[in-house]
Amino acid sequence: MTSSLILTQKHCKFLFDKSNHFNVFNLTRLCKQVQSTEGITIDISRLEEIQQQLIISKLEYFSNHCNKILNIKDNLITFIIKLDEQEVESLTSKLTLETIISESEIIFQPTNIEVKSKDDPHQIKNILGAVLLSLVHDLLKLQKVDNQIGLFDASSPIVLHSALDFLYDTNNALMMWQVLDKWTEEHNKSYRAEVNPRMNSSSNAKNLLKQKINNVLRNTNISTIGFKHLLENEAINADFAHCDFRWNSKITLWFVDDQAENGWNNLMSNLLEGLNIELSCNRSLDDLTLTINSARNGIFAKPDLALVDLRLSESDLTFESYKGSDLSGFNALNQLLDTWPGLPVIIASASNKIWNLEKAIEKGATGYWRKSEDIHEAVNHNAIITAFDIYEQLLDKLDQAISKIKFRNIFVLAKLVEAESVKKKFKSSPLERVISYYVNDLFNRVSWMIWQKQDESRVIDSLFLGIMEIFNEIEPYLWASNSRTLTLHPTKKVSAVKEKTDKRVINDTLQYFDEVNRVGGKGLLGSYETCKSVRNNLPVIHGSSDGKITHSKIEDIELGLFLIWFLMTKLNEISK
Structure with a gap:
C-alpha cells in the first residue's frame, strides 16, 4: 500500500517563500515520514493553482531528490492535482521526465535526470558552504x-528558503x-552547548555591525560634514x-x-x-560596465561598497595557477577602483589559493571573504560550526568595509584637489608633487x-598633518613677494606678523x-583658524598628554x- 501526503495551506509557509518560490528540498523532507516500499502519493489538489503549477514545473528536480536522497528508484510517485487538463499537458510537455497523466493524477517513476538547459536558473555552482549559510540564517532567528x-x-523553523x-x-x-539527519541523531546537551554560543556570538556581531x-550613515550625512x-x-x-560629493541614508552594496x-x-x-544595506546585482563584467556608466549619469545609485566574486566568466580557468591570468573578478575590481578610487571592495571566493588573497591586497581590495569551505563527506555538526565561521567572516569583512566608508568624502575631496594640481598653473610644481604624494599616501594608509x-586616531592625525603641509606649499602662490600684495586681491x-608676512x-x-x-558666522577664515588650532593640539605636536x-x-x-580645493x-581661474 502506498503512503499518502496531503498538502494543505498549513504546509505553504514551509514549501514556499514570501515571494511564492517553491522549495523542492522541503517537499523532499516531508516525504521522509511517508516513504513506502510501494510508492508515495502526494495530494496537492488543495493548494492554490499557481502553487500546483510551480510544483509540477519542478518535478524533474524532485525526481532526482527522490532517487538520490530518499533512495526511491523502483516505486511510483503519484501527484493528485486539480488543474485544467490542457494546463497540465502544457506543464508536463516541458519536462524530460516520463509521466503518466490521467484526469486528476500525474504518475512517474523517480530517475536521475540531468537538466541541461543553459538558461535554467538552477544550473548553479555546487557551493556547499552557501547552503549551510541558509541554515545559519534560520538558526539566528531562533536565537537559542x-x-x-x-x-x-x-512546523520546522528551519525552512532554508534563503538557499x-x-x-x-x-x-x-x-x-x-545529511546535516539535518545527523542533527536529529546528535541533538543533545553537548551539541547545544557548542552551537548556542556560536549563535549568540554571530547575533552579537550582526548587532554591532548594524550599530x-x-x-x-549619521557621520557621513551632510549635517555632520x-x-x-x-x-x-x-x-x-x-x-x-x-x-x-554625496551622502546617503543607506548603504548601497554592488554585488x-x-x-x-541564481541563488546568491x-x-x-x-x-x-x-x-x-541595499543590494544592487551585476551578473558579469559587461553588466558592471553598463551599471557604472548608468551610475555616472545619475540613473543608478553609486556604490558605497562592493562585493565581487572572483569567477565571473566561463573563460576563467578551472585550474588556477600562480602565474596564470587574473580571474575576471580582479578585472571588476580594477573597473570599480578606476571609477571610484577608495571604494571599499570585498573579494568573495570559494578558492583557497593564497595568491588570490595576495593579489586582492595588491590591487586595492578592502577584504577577502572565503564564501565557502570544503565540507567533508562525513558530515556532522562541525559543518554547522564551519558555516558560522563563514558567516562571521562575512560580517567581519563588512565591518572593515564600513570603516573605510567613513573616509569616502575625504577620497572625493582629495581627488578634486589632485585634479586642480595638474592644471597648467601648478603642473610639475612642488605643490603638485606634495599633493600627489598625499593622495597616494591617503589611499595606502587607509587601506x-x-x-x-x-589605531584609527593615529592614522587620522597623520593625514591631517599632511593637509597642513599642503597649506604651507600653497602659500607662495597666494602673494607676490615683491609687491607684498595678495594674488587673488592685488x-x-x-x-x-613680526615680519613673517607669509604667515x-x-x-x-x-x-x-x-x-x-x-x-x-565662522566663515572661511574661521575654518582655517580651526585647522591651525587642531594641528597645535595634536599629541604628535605636543609630544605629551594634557x-x-x-x-x-x-x-x-x-x-x-x-x-585647499x-x-x-x-x-586656476585667474590663470586661464
Whole structure:
C-alpha cells in the first residue's frame, strides 16, 4: 500500500517563500515520514493553482531528490492535482521526465535526470558552504536551541528558503539532508552547548555591525560634514555644486556575481536583512560596465561598497595557477577602483589559493571573504560550526568595509584637489608633487589601516598633518613677494606678523573671500583658524598628554581639503 501526503495551506509557509518560490528540498523532507516500499502519493489538489503549477514545473528536480536522497528508484510517485487538463499537458510537455497523466493524477517513476538547459536558473555552482549559510540564517532567528527541533515536518523553523535555489542541486540537497539527519541523531546537551554560543556570538556581531552602519550613515550625512557651514553660503555652494560629493541614508552594496540571480542574491539579501544595506546585482563584467556608466549619469545609485566574486566568466580557468591570468573578478575590481578610487571592495571566493588573497591586497581590495569551505563527506555538526565561521567572516569583512566608508568624502575631496594640481598653473610644481604624494599616501594608509586593524586616531592625525603641509606649499602662490600684495586681491597688502608676512597670507586671502561672498558666522577664515588650532593640539605636536591635547577628526580633514580645493580653484581661474 502506498503512503499518502496531503498538502494543505498549513504546509505553504514551509514549501514556499514570501515571494511564492517553491522549495523542492522541503517537499523532499516531508516525504521522509511517508516513504513506502510501494510508492508515495502526494495530494496537492488543495493548494492554490499557481502553487500546483510551480510544483509540477519542478518535478524533474524532485525526481532526482527522490532517487538520490530518499533512495526511491523502483516505486511510483503519484501527484493528485486539480488543474485544467490542457494546463497540465502544457506543464508536463516541458519536462524530460516520463509521466503518466490521467484526469486528476500525474504518475512517474523517480530517475536521475540531468537538466541541461543553459538558461535554467538552477544550473548553479555546487557551493556547499552557501547552503549551510541558509541554515545559519534560520538558526539566528531562533536565537537559542533548547529542545529538539522538528526538521522533517511542516512546523520546522528551519525552512532554508534563503538557499532554495541552491537546493535544487541534488549534491547540495544531499549534503544538507545529511546535516539535518545527523542533527536529529546528535541533538543533545553537548551539541547545544557548542552551537548556542556560536549563535549568540554571530547575533552579537550582526548587532554591532548594524550599530556601526547607522553611526557611519549619521557621520557621513551632510549635517555632520566638516564644511557644512560653508555650503550654506550660496556663492561657495555654487562653486562646489557640480562636484561628485554625496551622502546617503543607506548603504548601497554592488554585488557582482555571475550566480547573483541564481541563488546568491536571495541568500545575501536574507543574510544582510535589517542592516540598512541595499543590494544592487551585476551578473558579469559587461553588466558592471553598463551599471557604472548608468551610475555616472545619475540613473543608478553609486556604490558605497562592493562585493565581487572572483569567477565571473566561463573563460576563467578551472585550474588556477600562480602565474596564470587574473580571474575576471580582479578585472571588476580594477573597473570599480578606476571609477571610484577608495571604494571599499570585498573579494568573495570559494578558492583557497593564497595568491588570490595576495593579489586582492595588491590591487586595492578592502577584504577577502572565503564564501565557502570544503565540507567533508562525513558530515556532522562541525559543518554547522564551519558555516558560522563563514558567516562571521562575512560580517567581519563588512565591518572593515564600513570603516573605510567613513573616509569616502575625504577620497572625493582629495581627488578634486589632485585634479586642480595638474592644471597648467601648478603642473610639475612642488605643490603638485606634495599633493600627489598625499593622495597616494591617503589611499595606502587607509587601506593598510583597514587590513591591519590599526589605531584609527593615529592614522587620522597623520593625514591631517599632511593637509597642513599642503597649506604651507600653497602659500607662495597666494602673494607676490615683491609687491607684498595678495594674488587673488592685488590691491590688498599682506598683513605682517613680526615680519613673517607669509604667515598671514592664507588668513588674509580667506578673509577677503568671506567679505566678497558675505560669508557669515565662522566663515572661511574661521575654518582655517580651526585647522591651525587642531594641528597645535595634536599629541604628535605636543609630544605629551594634557587636557588640551586632542586627536583630529575626519571632519577636520574634510574641512582642510575643502579650503585647499577652494583656494586652488580660485588660483586656476585667474590663470586661464
